[in-house]
Structure formats: C-alpha cells, structure tokens
Amino acid sequence: EVQLQESGPGLVKPSQSLSLTCSVTGYSITSNYWGWIRKFPGNKMEWMGYISYSGSTSYNPSLKSRISITRDTSKNQFFLQLNSVTTEDTATYYCARYVTLDYWGQGVMVTVSS
Amino acid sequence: DVVLTQTPPTLSATIGQSVSISCRSSQSLLHSNGNTYLNWLLQRPGQPPQLLIYLVSRLESGVPNRFSGSGSGTDFTLKISGVEAEDLGVYYCVQSTHAPWTFGGGTKLELK
Numbered sequence: 148e149v150q151l152q153e154s155g156p157g158l159v160k161p162s163q164s165l166s167l168t169c170s171v172t173g174y175s176i177t178s179n180y181w182g183w184i185r186k187f188p189g190n191k192m193e194w195m196g197y198i199s200y201s202g203s204t205s206y207n208p209s210l211k212s213r214i215s216i217t218r219d220t221s222k223n224q225f226f227l228q229l230n231s232v233t234t235e236d237t238a239t240y241y242c243a244r245y246v247t248l249d250y251w252g253q254g255v256m257v258t259v260s261s
Numbered sequence: 262d263v264v265l266t267q268t269p270p271t272l273s274a275t276i277g278q279s280v281s282i283s284c285r286s287s288q289s290l291l292h293s294n295g296n297t298y299l300n301w302l303l304q305r306p307g308q309p310p311q312l313l314i315y316l317v318s319r320l321e322s323g324v325p326n327r328f329s330g331s332g333s334g335t336d337f338t339l340k341i342s343g344v345e346a347e348d349l350g351v352y353y354c355v356q357s358t359h360a361p362w363t364f365g366g367g368t369k370l371e372l373k
Contacts, residue, residue: 190351190353190366190367190369191364191366191367192310192353192355192364192367193364194355194361194362194363194364205360207361208361209361241309241310245357246298246357247300247312247315248300248302248310248312248315248355249312249315249321251309251310251311252309253308253309254309
C-alpha cells in the first residue's frame with residue numbers, strides 16, 4: 148500500500164524558511180509525480196508544485212521565487228522548502244501523488260508567527 | 262489562472278437524499294490530448310482529501326457507486342445518489358488541464 152507522511156516544524160518565524168519532508172512507502176518516487184498542496188484556514192486549497200520521476204520540477208508561478216522541491220531517492224523522500232515566509236503562509240501542508248491525487252499524507256499544520 | 266466556481270458553498274441534506282454539486286470553469290478543461298482533467302475530492306473532518314472521481318466521470322477504486330461525475334468543457338457536476346452519514350465533509354473540484362492546477366472553493370455537505 149502506498150503511504151505518504153509529512154514531517155517538519157509546526158511553527159516558523161516570519162522571514163525564515165519552511166522546510167518539510169514527505170516520506171513515501173510502498174512506491175518508488177522514481178516513478179510518477181509527487182508534490183505539495185496546502186490548505187489555508189477556511190477551505191481554500193493551493194497547488195504548490197511537484198517533482199517528477201526524473202527529478203524535474205514545476206511550481207505554481209505565485210510561489211516560483213520562493214519555492215524549491217527536491218528529493219532523496221535513496222530514502223524515497225521528497226522535500227519542500229519555502230523561503231521568506233509570512234503569516235499568509237500559515238496553512239496545512241499536504242504531500243500527494245500527482246497527477247492522480249490518489250494518495251495523500253495526513254498533512255502537517257504550519258503556523259508562521261513570531 | 263483557471264478559476265473553478267463551485268456551487269452551492271454549503272449543502273444541507275438528509276440521509277438518503279440525492280444531491281448535486283456544480284463546478285464551473287473559466288475556460289475549457291479539454292486538453293489537447295483529448296482528456297479532460299477534472300477530479301473531485303472529499304475531505305472529511307480531520308482527514309486528508311480523498312479522490313472520488315477522476316477524468317470527469319471515472320470512479321476511483323473503492324469509492325461507492327452512489328458517487329458519479331459528469332460534464333464537459335466548462336460545466337461539471339458531482340452527484341451523490343442517496344447521501345450517507347460518511348459522505349459529510351467538504352467537496353472540491355480540481356483541474357490539472359492547465360498550469361497552475363487550481364481548486365474550486367469547496368462545498369460543505371452537512372446534515373439537515
């Protein structure tokens with residue numbers, strides 16, 4: 148069974164970087180696409196970006212200057228880094244298997260606050 | 262960016278009632294390869310989103326067949342034929358035809 152699990156700090160200070168890890172079991176990240184989606188307080192969802200089986204990436208233009216998605220294939224993990232965060236980046240962050248969105252992590256709530 | 266407008270924002274239903282949710286796109290979701298990449302997700306309270314329907318009308322494995330999707334171009338509908346208690350939560354349409362992918366604003370299904 149494919150399983151994804153996010154990990155990382157739940158509190159980040161403004162202007163710092165947010166770093167999250169998605170650990171995947173039951174499926175190799177060298178197949179398919181893998182990415183990040185966030186849900187803001189309320190219902191709004193935002194696609195952030197993905198990393199492909201080959202390591203190429205695609206990002207939401209609204210985040211392009213601040214976001215980086217990388218991976219470690221030896222650990223079957225991929226990572227999110229979001230720089231220069233503000234309180235508007237407070238959200239629950241999910242990793243998921245793209246394009247199908249058929250497998251999701253449980254999500255990690257990240258609060259940006261001093 | 263493609264804007265997906267979901268209606269209604271809130272839906273109150275009794276158990277056994279059939280309901281529909283609309284998702285309208287600001288532009289056609291028909292891809293040049295002939296596919297229409299419009300999915301429906303359900304997020305139950307405290308849970309991550311779950312895929313219900315992909316490619317407009319294809320039922321994800323394990324999803325009850327009381328869920329169905331239809332539509333084309335810019336107009337899409339999710340129908341639940343006989344709401345059950347486990348169906349409560351927030352429903353989202355999401356498109357991946359055009360980058361960046363975008364989500365509808367969500368429809369909250371509540372018990373009446």
